[in-house]
Amino acid sequence: MSVALKRTFQHELSLNDVVAKYPDLPRLVIIKTDVQRRGIHYTERALSIVNPDIHQMRSPYLFGSRDGEIKDLPESLLLRDGTTILVDPTPLEQNPYLVDLVDGRLALVDNDEVVEFVKLWPKPKYYDVKTSSGIPMSHIASARPQRLNIFQSSYCHFWAEHKECRFCDIVNHTKQQKNELGVPVRLKPYDVSETIREALKEKGRFTSICLTAGSVLKGNELFDNEVDFYIETLQAIGENFATKKFPSELISSAFNEKQLARLYAETGITSYTSDLEVLGEEKFNWICPGKAESVGYQEWKQRLVRAVDIFGRGNVGTGLVGGVELAKPYGFLSENDALNSTLDEAESLAEQGVTTFFIVWVPRPGSDFHDQQNPSLDYFIRLASGLHQLRVKYGLSIDYNDYRRCGNHPDTDLSRLL
Amino acid sequence: MSVQLTEEQIALLNDRDSHKVLATVDESGNPHVVFKQSIHVAEDGNIHYLELLESSRTNHNLVRAIWFDRKVSIVVKGGDKQSFQIKGEPLEVHVTGPLFEKHYVEIQERLGDVDLAGVWVIEPQEVINENFWLRKVDEEAKHPLFLHLDRIAKTKVQH
Numbered sequence: 120m121s122v123a124l125k126r127t128f129q130h131e132l133s134l135n136d137v138v139a140k141y142p143d144l145p146r147l148v149i150i151k152t153d154v155q156r157r158g159i160h161y162t163e164r165a166l167s168i169v170n171p172d173i174h175q176m177r178s179p180y181l182f183g184s185r186d187g188e189i190k191d192l193p194e195s196l197l198l199r200d201g202t203t204i205l206v207d208p209t210p211l212e213q214n215p216y217l218v219d220l221v222d223g224r225l226a227l228v229d230n231d232e233v234v235e236f237v238k239l240w241p242k243p244k245y246y247d248v249k250t251s252s253g254i255p256m257s258h259i260a261s262a263r264p265q266r267l268n269i270f271q272s273s274y275c276h277f278w279a280e281h282k283e284c285r286f287c288d289i290v291n292h293t294k295q296q297k298n299e300l301g302v303p304v305r306l307k308p309y310d311v312s313e314t315i316r317e318a319l320k321e322k323g324r325f326t327s328i329c330l331t332a333g334s335v336l337k338g339n340e341l342f343d344n345e346v347d348f349y350i351e352t353l354q355a356i357g358e359n360f361a362t363k364k365f366p367s368e369l370i371s372s373a374f375n376e377k378q379l380a381r382l383y384a385e386t387g388i389t390s391y392t393s394d395l396e397v398l399g400e401e402k403f404n405w406i407c408p409g410k411a412e413s414v415g416y417q418e419w420k421q422r423l424v425r426a427v428d429i430f431g432r433g434n435v436g437t438g439l440v441g442g443v444e445l446a447k448p449y450g451f452l453s454e455n456d457a458l459n460s461t462l463d464e465a466e467s468l469a470e471q472g473v474t475t476f477f478i479v480w481v482p483r484p485g486s487d488f489h490d491q492q493n494p495s496l497d498y499f500i501r502l503a504s505g506l507h508q509l510r511v512k513y514g515l516s517i518d519y520n521d522y523r524r525c526g527n528h529p530d531t532d533l534s535r536l537l
Numbered sequence: 538m539s540v541q542l543t544e545e546q547i548a549l550l551n552d553r554d555s556h557k558v559l560a561t562v563d564e565s566g567n568p569h570v571v572f573k574q575s576i577h578v579a580e581d582g583n584i585h586y587l588e589l590l591e592s593s594r595t596n597h598n599l600v601r602a603i604w605f606d607r608k609v610s611i612v613v614k615g616g617d618k619q620s621f622q623i624k625g626e627p628l629e630v631h632v633t634g635p636l637f638e639k640h641y642v643e644i645q646e647r648l649g650d651v652d653l654a655g656v657w658v659i660e661p662q663e664v665i666n667e668n669f670w671l672r673k674v675d676e677e678a679k680h681p682l683f684l685h686l687d688r689i690a691k692t693k694v695q696h
Contacts, residue, residue, distance in 0.1 A: 145604035200603045201632035201655060241634045264633035323641030323653060324633070523591075523632060536597045 131495040134234065141500060144533070150235050151204045152503065152529040153496045154196075154216050154227060155479040158185050158209025161192060164220040169193055175240040178257045179302040181270045181331065183292035185209040187484035189299050194262075196227075196237040203264055203526030204237070207481060240264055243324055245317040250310045258302045259314040265326045265523045267318055271352050272305045275333025277409025284396055284407045286443050288485030289333055295485075308355035316359050327524040328356060330388075331370035334409070341413060345371060346378045353386035364389050368519050370438065373414050373422040379429050390519035391430045394438040395419055398464035398475070405449045420468065427472035433516035437468065438528075441477030441502050442493045454498040462505040469513040475506055476520060476528040499529065506530035510537060539582075539660045542623070546664060547578045549615045559586060560610040561598030569594045575644070576611060584611060584625060584659040587640055591654040599657055603627040609659060612667065620667040631656040 134153050138146045161169075169176075175194040177184075184207035196204040196218070209215035217228040218237065227234040241264070246257040261268040273293040277283045283290070296302040318325060330352060335345035349369060357365065369382065370392040382388055397406050400416040410419065426435045444450055444457045451457035465475040479499055482491045507530045510517060518524070522532045542550070549555050557576040561569050573595070575587035588596045602609055609627065614620040631637040632655050641653045666672070676683060687694055 147604060197633070199629040200600065201630045238634075321638070322645075323638045536600060 291485030
């Protein structure tokens with residue numbers, strides 16, 4: 120691949136520059152963030168030691184990868200402090216980090232220098248088992264190093280009205296997964312229950328369960344059907360536990376108080392996340408037209424605040440796709456303006472008990488923003504630090520969504536010591 | 538720079554009857570020193586420590602140590618008054634995977650319904666023999682002036 124074709128980062132602070140600029144922030148979390156930002160490419164040498172019997176290979180996921188392909192590659196990486204890196208295979212012309220074999224160990228390599236040694240995720244035993252209905256359990260629950268993901272339904276109704284979030288590729292990826300792997304678009308509760316039962320046989324393997332899906336607009340009230348699906352699935356999961364409540368996160372649409380009260384009372388769910396995706400009404404209206412039209416920015420925020428009364432402080436949050444606030448053509452023109460605006464809005468939520476976290480925006484081929492570029496590492500680190508500091512200032516814990524129970528948020532990695 | 542522990546030191550660290558203490562520091566440099574009987578030497582030659590509480594001060598200090606290249610100190614003392622201090626650096630924490638799951642099962646067999654947050658891997662970098670009588674001989678050889686004069690007076694003061 121020609122070097123000239125590669126994306127370059129000449130006008131940005133390098134990894135080492137950013138590490139030096141923020142001595143109070145851990146180098147490992149900065150590395151994770153940059154790896155998520157730039158992606159990875161496995162060399163042939165690295166792939167030569169991958170063993171699908173013990174290493175988790177890529178399994179069904181809600182969103183697609185940066186190369187737009189479904190390949191039999193390792194799922195992802197772990198750093199030596201236990202930090203998870205959820206990262207996609209990325210075309211070489213986008214200048215990703217290399218995962219290479221160095222002295223018999225896997226390493227992140229950039230410009231021929233070893234940045235850090237890494238490990239692959241261990242494969243859970245249930246990945247080799249099928250449900251009694253004949254579906255591979257890896258198609259029912261996707262594993263992270265310590266968490267189970269249930270993608271109950273991978274269709275989002277905003278897409279039907281062409282009002283999907285502009286960074287999102289959920290439906291395009293769903294079609295691809297269904298066609299290439301036969302992954303069911305909607306899960307049956309008994310398959311989920313059986314899979315959870317099997318996963319729990321592996322002692323010490325999992326600490327939490329996360330449910331999420333696309334938005335379902337139908338029902339007597341907006342989202343009623345989505346709530347019904349979640350209750351049905353959560354109750355099926357709950358059959359496997361001796362306690363009514365089990366460590367879990369629901370990431371869903373912004374439900375009203377009646378819907379939230381039902382969810383909390385009728386299931387074992389312990390925390391609630393509803394993603395605003397981007398903070399600031401103007402940006403939200405542009406980037407998330409379906410969410411804006413169906414609920415609206417202010418009401419979405421208010422629903423989060425009301426959820427705190429039901430789930431409690433520290434158990435309600437909203438996720439951002441960090442960086443989309445700088446997307447073209449209507450995003451912020453400067454990273455400073457984007458950061459100030461985002462943190463101001465996040466603080467208004469934190470004051471009311473709602474915590475905010477972000478994932479690193481990766482422009483995906485199946486999304487409307489497919490041809491854009493994410494912001495600098497410096498920006499993401501300032502965003503991570505700012506959101507973490509808000510949790511410190513307002514005494515908001517993030518136990519349900521930290522490095523172990525999620526692993527996809529640089530800012531909650533920092534909050535590991537709260 | 539790592540050092541290799543001797544057979545004697547390994548045996549002492551792996552003896553369940555030895556007393557083992559782990560010292561870490563918090564973000565302000567305040568020391569935190571706790572008995573940690575799960576400390577042992579693993580086959581890789583490193584010291585492994587099982588942390589059962591995710592939110593413990595020791596665990597937080599170990600995370601800071603691995604993030605910001607800080608050292609920790611371990612003291613082990615046997616029944617025969619043998620004692621060593623080992624200074625080292627956390628290299629890695631296992632929060633998942635075969636080693637983690639092995640210890641998770643074993644610790645529950647020993648202690649019942651407890652959790653495991655991580656298996657810390659600490660590389661030994663310096664070993665100090667803390668046996669007082671050995672240290673005394675060493676100091677007298679290196680610093681012969683470090684003594685009170687009455688100890689060498691012809692006439693000993695009677696108490």
